[in-house]
Amino acid sequence: DAKTTQPTSMDCAEGRAANLPCNHSTISGNEYVYWYRQIHSQGPQYIIHGLKNNETNEMASLIITEDRKSSTLILPHATLRDTAVYYCIVKSSSNTGKLIFGQGTTLQVKP
Amino acid sequence: GAVVSQHPSWVICKSGTSVKIECRSLDFQATTMFWYRQFPKQSLMLMATSNEGSKATYEQGVEKDKFLINHASLTLSTLTVTSAHPEDSSFYICSARDPGLSPTSYNSPLHFGNGTRLTVT
Numbered sequence: 001d002a003k004t005t006q007p008t009s010m011d012c013a014e015g016r017a018a019n020l021p022c023n024h025s026t027i028s029g030n031e032y033v034y035w036y037r038q039i040h041s042q043g044p045q046y047i048i049h050g051l052k053n054n055e056t057n058e059m060a061s062l063i064i065t066e067d068r069k070s071s072t073l074i075l076p077h078a079t080l081r082d083t084a085v086y087y088c089i090v091k092s093s094s095n096t097g098k099l100i101f102g103q104g105t106t107l108q109v110k111p
Numbered sequence: 112g113a114v115v116s117q118h119p120s121w122v123i124c125k126s127g128t129s130v131k132i133e134c135r136s137l138d139f140q141a142t143t144m145f146w147y148r149q150f151p152k153q154s155l156m157l158m159a160t161s162n163e164g165s166k167a168t169y170e171q172g173v174e175k176d177k178f179l180i181n182h183a184s185l186t187l188s189t190l191t192v193t194s195a196h197p198e199d200s201s202f203y204i205c206s207a208r209d210p211g212l213s214p215t216s217y218n219s220p221l222h223f224g225n226g227t228r229l230t231v232t
Contacts, residue, residue, distance in 0.1 A: 032218055034220060036223075038155075041202075041226070041228070042225055042226065043115075043117075043204045043206075043223035043224050043225045043226045044155065044204070044206075044223045045223070046220040046221065046222060046223075049218075049220055087154075093218050096143060096160065097143055097145070097208045097221060098145050098157055098160055099145075099157075099206075099221055100157060101147075101154045101155040101156075101157075102154060103154050104154060
């Protein structure tokens, strides 16, 4: 599975959009991009995933570049409860389901 | 949505004893579950893949005789930390994938339990 690169940390003002980038320049055609977050002392929470089209759900939007080498997770109106570590993970559809976590981005939402 | 439940949420045990952690899929059947371990200020590390009705698959460097995994039913996997030592103190998290309408597709997301914090004294 392709490796991902994320900034170590980011800040965002409460109520503003949080844009979290992820680089996956070695992604291959059958690999999906998944986003999870982990709030302190809890298990990871699934946010969204996609292959090549942009995706949106009630939590966030996922924008994948046309060449699929990078993506951005957008939290449209960040709240203090969105403070967490956000993980971008790339996984092959032929992989039996396991996810390999990198270091993620620590997002701090500030009032 | 799919729910994965872990029990206990925290446990304290003495060095040399064994501890069992349960992971249940509450509203779906999971032929495969995954066990992770997380040390403070670090990311999750995959320990093993638990397979219903067969042996678990362990990641490199994880001792299979120390971390016993049993997946006896489609909704329950257990991790037993045998002869626990203080260095085994960690946050243990399980996960499972709801196959939904596509049991042979591995694209549906993993759902995680809320973790078990193990402290060995």
